[in-house]
Amino acid sequence: MTTERKIRVLLAKPGLDGHDRGIKVIAAAFRDAGFEVIYTGLRQTPAMIVDAAIQEDVDAIGVSILSGAHMTLFPAILDELKAKDASDILLFGGGIIPDDDKDELEKRGVARVFTPGAPTEEAIGFLRDAVARKKTDETLM
Amino acid sequence: MTSLLTRFQSGDRRALARIISHIEDGSPRTPALMGQLYPGGGKALRIGITGPPGAGKSTLVNGLAKLLRDAGNRIGIIAVDPTSPFTGGALLGDRVRMNEFEPDGTVFFRSMATRGARGGLATATGDVAVALSSFGFDITLIETVGVGQVELDVVDACDVVVVVLVPESGDSVQTMKAGLMEIGDVFCVNKSDRPGAERIVADLKLTLDTRKRVDDAWRPPIVSTSAQTNTGLDKLYAAIFSYLDFARESGWFETHRREQAKKTVVTLLKQRFEREFVERLRSAGEFDSAVAAILEGKTDPYRVGDELYERFTTGRESVPQSRV
Numbered sequence: 001m002t003t004e005r006k007i008r009v010l011l012a013k014p015g016l017d018g019h020d021r022g023i024k025v026i027a028a029a030f031r032d033a034g035f036e037v038i039y040t041g042l043r044q045t046p047a048m049i050v051d052a053a054i055q056e057d058v059d060a061i062g063v064s065i066l067s068g069a070h071m072t073l074f075p076a077i078l079d080e081l082k083a084k085d086a087s088d089i090l091l092f093g094g095g096i097i098p099d100d101d102k103d104e105l106e107k108r109g110v111a112r113v114f115t116p117g118a119p120t121e122e123a124i125g126f127l128r129d130a131v132a133r134k135k136t137d138e139t140l141m
Numbered sequence: 142m143t144s145l146l147t148r149f150q151s152g153d154r155r156a157l158a159r160i161i162s163h164i165e166d167g168s169p170r171t172p173a174l175m176g177q178l179y180p181g182g183g184k185a186l187r188i189g190i191t192g193p194p195g196a197g198k199s200t201l202v203n204g205l206a207k208l209l210r211d212a213g214n215r216i217g218i219i220a221v222d223p224t225s226p227f228t229g230g231a232l233l234g235d236r237v238r239m240n241e242f243e244p245d246g247t248v249f250f251r252s253m254a255t256r257g258a259r260g261g262l263a264t265a266t267g268d269v270a271v272a273l274s275s276f277g278f279d280i281t282l283i284e285t286v287g288v289g290q291v292e293l294d295v296v297d298a299c300d301v302v303v304v305v306l307v308p309e310s311g312d313s314v315q316t317m318k319a320g321l322m323e324i325g326d327v328f329c330v331n332k333s334d335r336p337g338a339e340r341i342v343a344d345l346k347l348t349l350d351t352r353k354r355v356d357d358a359w360r361p362p363i364v365s366t367s368a369q370t371n372t373g374l375d376k377l378y379a380a381i382f383s384y385l386d387f388a389r390e391s392g393w394f395e396t397h398r399r400e401q402a403k404k405t406v407v408t409l410l411k412q413r414f415e416r417e418f419v420e421r422l423r424s425a426g427e428f429d430s431a432v433a434a435i436l437e438g439k440t441d442p443y444r445v446g447d448e449l450y451e452r453f454t455t456g457r458e459s460v461p462q463s464r465v
Contacts (some may be wrong), residue, residue, distance in 0.1 A: 005166055005255075006165075006166070006229075006256075007163075027232055028186060028232070030230065031225065031228070031230040031231060031232045032225075032228050032230055033228070033230060034228050034229040034230045035230050035231075036224075036230065036231045036233060036252075036254050037230070037232050037233060038236060038252050039232060039233065039234045039236070039237065039239040040236045040237060041236070047244055048244060051244035052236060052250070054158055055154065055158055055249055055250055055251055056158065056233075056251065056252055057158035057159055057161065057162045057206050076322065084155075085155070086155065096377065099160045108319065128460065137142060138144075138145055139142060139144045140144060140145050140146065140160075140163060140168075140170055140174060141144050141145070141146045141170070141173065141174065141177065
């Protein structure tokens with residue numbers, strides 16, 4: 001049995017676009033980096049994503065949005081996290097997202113937005129650092 | 142700050158999820174934690190679903206969970222997928238088939254990676270099932286990794302095991318082989334709309350006609366399903382519960398649980414023995430010199446084992462004799 005703390009990350013595609021090649025590439029890269037990747041597939045609502053993230057006790061949620069609905073979907077997931085008292089779960093994502101929108105989303109609480117051309121190593125490094133910085137004050141018993 | 146356990150006991154799902162992670166990570170406080178969870182940890186029925194990769198286990202679990210929930214049960218689901226032996230990473234993809242549930246609290250789904258275990262489940266799966274039961278779920282569905290013939294840990298973690306096969310699962314000689322084909326309390330031929338479904342059902346029948354089971358009087362039913370189109374799931378559901386009725390009436394249910402508890406204790410003892418005795422000896426200098434002596438032909442592994450064992454058993458106080 002291992003006592004090493006694994007990084008767990010949930011990957012989802014919110015909304016209606018069905019282009020899942022990108023998120024599958026990320027899922028494979030995370031798996032090969034030693035993470036436990038929970039892949040939930042297409043057409044997820046923000047409520048489904050956050051509920052799954054809570055049950056799976058993930059460190060982070062990664063979403064891929066190629067439909068142009070990123071200014072709606074990212075904030076909706078952030079709101080849902082807040083409503084469920086789970087804002088300590090990091091939200092990051094990627095997609096075809098203009099620079100201005102990326103800045104705005106990161107200002108509103110998205111931990112990181114990756115745009116086309118970003119190497120998978122960058123996402124892996126980002127997640128490792130971000131999880132290492134997470135602090136918890138919880139007590140078990 | 143309120144402790145996780147207190148939040149768990151007041152029904153906080155986030156605390157349940159965090160506690161499952163503690164159990165998975167095997168933190169030093171896990172034994173004490175399990176001590177708190179065991180009361181009530183055996184209440185839930187545990188239904189195991191196993192079979193080869195791609196047989197449709199996740200889709201069946203999804204369908205069964207729906208039927209069980211509609212019957213008024215709260216359902217915990219544990220779905221296990223493999224950890225890479227090379228990178229330690231895992232792709233846990235069983236949720237893809239489980240997306241129809243509204244987040245209403247009646248279903249709790251947890252993906253687990255095997256993390257080095259080789260019996261089709263993770264080492265911590267049994268303890269996670271205890272946590273789900275203790276939290277108040279009535280039924281736990283446990284889905285194994287896609288198995289071959291010998292990953293049979295599900296038997297020791299469940300009250301009833303469903304073996305899922307597909308029409309392509311093989312001929313009558315395959316169904317006669319030991320291992321997977323012996324552990325089904327219920328057999329399910331999924332994707333039964335495909336050619337060959339009738340043949341494998343016939344082969345299975347022949348196998349089951351000639352097989353002696355430990356719980357003797359039970360003849361495992363064979364149910365044909367097509368999980369994707371929701372065909373036959375009601376029959377599968379009925380077959381599972383008719384087995385459970387049989388097991389309860391015959392006393393086999395309790396016997397099985399008693400055997401499981403014994404095995405759990407023995408497993409914990411073995412782990413501790415290995416940790417405290419074998420690991421300590423291995424790190425001692427004499428271990429390496431003994432190995433060198435084996436390679437030089439001066440002694441053999443059996444003699445070295447005997448000598449080390451002697452030293453261990455005489456180096457301690459003798460076990461108190463029980464008073465008769």
